[in-house]
Amino acid sequence: MEKNLNRLDFPQLIDKPLVYLDSAASTLKPQAVIDEINHYYHDLSVNIHRGIYDEAYEATRLYEETRESVAQFINASNEEIVFTRGATASLNLVAASYGIRLSEGDEIITSELEHHSSVLPWQVIAKKTKAKLVFVPLNSEGRITTDAFKKVLSSKTKVVALTYKSNVMGYVTPLEEIIPLAHSVNAIVVVDAAQAAPHHKIDVKKLDVDFLAFSGHKMLGPTGVGVLYGKQDLLNSLEPTEFGGEMNEEVNKDTSVWKDAPYKFEAGTMPIASVIALAKAIEYLQNIGLDTIENHTNRIRNYAYQQLKKIDGIEIYNPNSDSSIIAFNIKNVHPHDAASYFAEKKVALRAGHHCAQLIIKWLGIEACLRASFYLYNTYEDADIFVQTVKSAVKFFRSVGFEG
Amino acid sequence: MEKLDNLYREIIMEHYKNPRNKGLSEDPSFITVHIKNPSCGDDITVQSQFENGKVKSCRHDGHGCSICCSSASVMTETVTGKDINEASLIANNYLLMVTNKPYDESVDLEEAAVYSGVRQFPARVKCASIAWQAFIETLKKGA
Numbered sequence: 033m034e035k036n037l038n039r040l041d042f043p044q045l046i047d048k049p050l051v052y053l054d055s056a057a058s059t060l061k062p063q064a065v066i067d068e069i070n071h072y073y074h075d076l077s078v079n080i081h082r083g084i085y086d087e088a089y090e091a092t093r094l095y096e097e098t099r100e101s102v103a104q105f106i107n108a109s110n111e112e113i114v115f116t117r118g119a120t121a122s123l124n125l126v127a128a129s130y131g132i133r134l135s136e137g138d139e140i141i142t143s144e145l146e147h148h149s150s151v152l153p154w155q156v157i158a159k160k161t162k163a164k165l166v167f168v169p170l171n172s173e174g175r176i177t178t179d180a181f182k183k184v185l186s187s188k189t190k191v192v193a194l195t196y197k198s199n200v201m202g203y204v205t206p207l208e209e210i211i212p213l214a215h216s217v218n219a220i221v222v223v224d225a226a227q228a229a230p231h232h233k234i235d236v237k238k239l240d241v242d243f244l245a246f247s248g249h250k251m252l253g254p255t256g257v258g259v260l261y262g263k264q265d266l267l268n269s270l271e272p273t274e275f276g277g278e279m280n281e282e283v284n285k286d287t288s289v290w291k292d293a294p295y296k297f298e299a300g301t302m303p304i305a306s307v308i309a310l311a312k313a314i315e316y317l318q319n320i321g322l323d324t325i326e327n328h329t330n331r332i333r334n335y336a337y338q339q340l341k342k343i344d345g346i347e348i349y350n351p352n353s354d355s356s357i358i359a360f361n362i363k364n365v366h367p368h369d370a371a372s373y374f375a376e377k378k379v380a381l382r383a384g385h386h387c388a389q390l391i392i393k394w395l396g397i398e399a400c401l402r403a404s405f406y407l408y409n410t411y412e413d414a415d416i417f418v419q420t421v422k423s424a425v426k427f428f429r430s431v432g433f434e435g
Numbered sequence: 436m437e438k439l440d441n442l443y444r445e446i447i448m449e450h451y452k453n454p455r456n457k458g459l460s461e462d463p464s465f466i467t468v469h470i471k472n473p474s475c476g477d478d479i480t481v482q483s484q485f486e487n488g489k490v491k492s493c494r495h496d497g498h499g500c501s502i503c504c505s506s507a508s509v510m511t512e513t514v515t516g517k518d519i520n521e522a523s524l525i526a527n528n529y530l531l532m533v534t535n536k537p538y539d540e541s542v543d544l545e546e547a548a549v550y551s552g553v554r555q556f557p558a559r560v561k562c563a564s565i566a567w568q569a570f571i572e573t574l575k576k577g578a
Contacts, residue, residue, distance in 0.1 A: 366500035368475050369443075372556055376439055384475050398498060399476045427439065432448035433501070 037320060037328060037407050051379045051413045051420075056199050056227060056357055056386075056404035058249045061313075068312040069254060072305040080304055081278060095304060098311040099294075102259055105314050106244070107235045112267060114260040114294040115307050119226040120149040122245030122260035123193075125297065126222050127153030129270040130191070130243075136162035139188040141219075143168045143176050144390035145198040145205075150224035151390065154193050163190070173352060174201050174394060178209040189219040196228035196244075200388045200402065201350040202357035204228070211240055220266070226250055230406065231329060231355055233322045236261055248306060253313035257306035260297070267293035274299040325407045329356045332405045336414035343418070345425045345435055349395055358403045362421070363435065365428045367399045373424045374401075379417055441552035442559070443501070446509070450546075451501040456494045456511035460484075465494070466577035468569045472561055477503045481510075481569035485578045490514045490522045493570065500562050506550060507566035513547050514570060519578045526567050526574075533563045 039045050041062040045052070052060060072091065080092040096110075103110045116122045131154065134140070140154045140163055151165075158165040166189075169180045176194065185192075192214040197204050207223065214221045220242040225234060229246035236244055243266070248257040262270070272279060272290060279299040282289040290296035317325065333356050340358065341348060349359040362370050371383035382402045385392040392399060403417060429435055459467070465482040472478075477499030484492040493515050495507040510529075514522040524539075529547050531538035535554040553563040 368477075368500040368559070368562060369502070372442065372559055373439060375556075375558065428443075431440070431443040432445075432452065434452075 037324075039408050039410070041316075042408050045408060049378045051409075051416050053379060053381045053403040053405060053409070053413070053417060055230075055406035055409075056250070056402065057382055058255070059230060059252050059406055060408060061249075061254065062252055062316050064312045064316055065252060065254060065309045068309040069305045072308055079301055091304060091308070094308040094311070095302075098307050098314075101311045101314045105234075105318070106229075106261060107237050108261050109264065111293060112236075112261055112264050114262065114267070114297045115302055116245075116258045116260050116297075117256060117303070118249070118258035119224060119245040119247040120258070122243075122258050123149050123222065123224060124153045125260055125273055126243045126245075126262070126270075127157050127193075128273045130220065130222075130266075131157030131161065131163075134158075134161040134163040134190055137188060138163040138190040139166045139186065140164070140191040140193060141166050141168060141181070141184055141189055141214075142193045143195070144170055144394045145174065145176060145201065145203065146193070146195050146388065146390065147199050147224060147226065148387045148389070149226075150193055150195055150222075154191065164188075168194075170394060173203075174198075174350070174391065175203045176205045176210075178206050178213070181210050182213065185213055185217060185219075187217055189214065189217050191222060192219050193222045194224070196223050196225040196234075197231070197355065198357075198388070198391065199227045200357070200359050200386050200391050200400070202227075202353035202355045202359075202404075203350070204232075204354045207239055207241065215240065230317070231322070231326050242266055248310045248313060251313055252316055253310040254303075254306040256303040257310050262293070264293065267297075270297075272296045272299065276300045320407065326355070328407055329405050329409070332409050332411060332414050333358065335411060336403070336405070336417055339414075339418040340421060343422055343425060345429070346421065349397075349400060356405045359400050360403075361397065361400050362425055362428060362433075365424075365433050367401045369428065369433075370401055370424055373427060374420060377416075377420045377423075379420045381417075438552070438555050442556060444549045444552065446546055446549045447501065447505045450505035450508040454495075454504060454508040456492075456515070457496060457508065458494065459496045460492075460494055465492070466573040468572040468576065470565050470569045470572075472499075472503075472565055475499070475562070477562060477565055479503065479507050479566050479569055481507065481566055481573055483514075483570060483573035483577065485519060488519055490517050490519060493573075495566060495569075499565075500559075502550075502553065502559055502562040503565055506547075506563045509546050509550075510566045510570055513545050519574065523571070523574055523578075526571050529567055530564055530571075533560050535560075 230251035244261040249255040276299040367383035479497035493511040
């Protein structure tokens with residue numbers, strides 16, 4: 033393990049026999065993030081933007097500095113960063129607010145690789161506006177390709193809502209090619225970057241993406257905070273979806289005036305502790321470097337995969353994945369049966385449809401197991417994982433599951 | 436591995452591989468209830484036919500893990516032929532047992548008693564419960 037990747041920074045891994053392979057669901061949190069949450073509740077504990085006393089000033093400073101950290105993390109400007117409850121809330125905001133501009137005949141391109149949070153808001157909007165939801169046909173491996181995208185793109189396309197990196201297959205979407213194509217027909221592109229942000233350097237300027245969403249808790253940060261990036265003119269043109277305190281500039285009986293973006297989207301008291309601790313998560317990631325993290329994670333994943341594929345009685349659904357995820361099943365063993373075995377062996381992985389039923393249906397299976405690796409995982413974790421898969425196969429065959 | 440051995444008992448595996456009363460009936464006198472567990476994809480339909488205060492027939496269909504599918508099979512065998520009150524008592528006691536709550540141990544759960552091992556796997560309680568819950572729903576609807 034690289035010297036910077038220090039497992040001891042993660043209290044969840046200290047003195048516990050835990051092999052944590054569920055980072056695609058939520059990462060563990062380093063001490064620095066936990067300390068920052070404690071700092072807010074212990075030393076500040078007050079609201080932001082309103083008070084003129086020291087604690088309020090300090091809390092506001094930390095909150096707004098986090099906006100700067102996030103902006104710098106993805107190469108945006110501060111005004112383009114909206115804090116939300118998570119990637120789900122970010123994507124819902126765009127669909128609800130931008131989506132009402134659509135009408136019959138318009139098309140929204142999405143894919144079967146999407147997490148439910150990237151497809152359901154648009155499915156709902158499509159029903160409301162009579163716009164049509166169009167799916168990019170996936171290639172034989174289950175990937176979104178530029179060629180397939182070109183086939184569904186047309187002058188009717190108004191919105192392209194795609195994942196940056198699939199949370200089941202780990203495939204990275206060729207956004208560098210897709211985004212200019214979408215713009216050539218004047219469609220906007222909304223990207224679900226929840227799985228990408230923890231692993232890859234994201235540059236929203238270079239991508240020229242219109243909206244991009246991610247969650248804090250999938251990148252070492254706290255739960256309850258996410259980010260919506262939007263190009264400034266687009267954000268300014270969007271109507272908020274929540275109304276209340278702090279988001280307005282002037283309130284009258286009949287009509288009111290909203291603040292400029294991003295503040296008009298942050299109604300009510302925000303999850304202040306989570307926001308300011310997100311800055312510590314970003315700092316932690318940047319101290320190690322996203323390239324180092326990606327290299328490390330992919331190496332461990334491939335090390336595990338090379339051994340896993342040799343085991344008889346295993347089915348792997350994403351052999352050529354680009355990153356951190358292995359989606360698999362033990363043949364003829366329902367993933368929930370298998371997951372209980374892994375849980376007994378203190379190997380934490382996910383079983384189910386991973387909030388991505390469309391790709392599970394595309395694969396023609398009921399559900400699958402998902403092992404996802406991150407910066408704190410080691411070769412030893414990968415070894416234990418592979419050994420556990422081997423012993424699981426043996427166990428299930430021994431109690432009567434057919435091979 | 437004692438806990439796991441206790442979960443995957445021979446009777447459970449036997450019912451998983453050779454489910455009894457599987458496949459739905461077209462007969463309209465059956466009361467049908469469908470339950471889905473969206474978090475794991477377990478999907479079970481239970482059909483009951485009641486006559487003269489008894490469970491005349493009980494059938495099931497669907498898909499899910501071994502605990503879910505086998506318990507549906509065991510359930511249909513356990514309740515078929517029983518008085519409605521007795522079947523209801525067994526079903527309710529079974530659900531108390533798997534959820535690790537106090538239950539009347541004098542009630543004979545028959546083969547369903549092998550699911551006591553599920554108590555040690557809180558994440559699997561739902562798998563073992565779903566068919567029995569569906570049966571109780573058929574009782575409410577039709578008995």
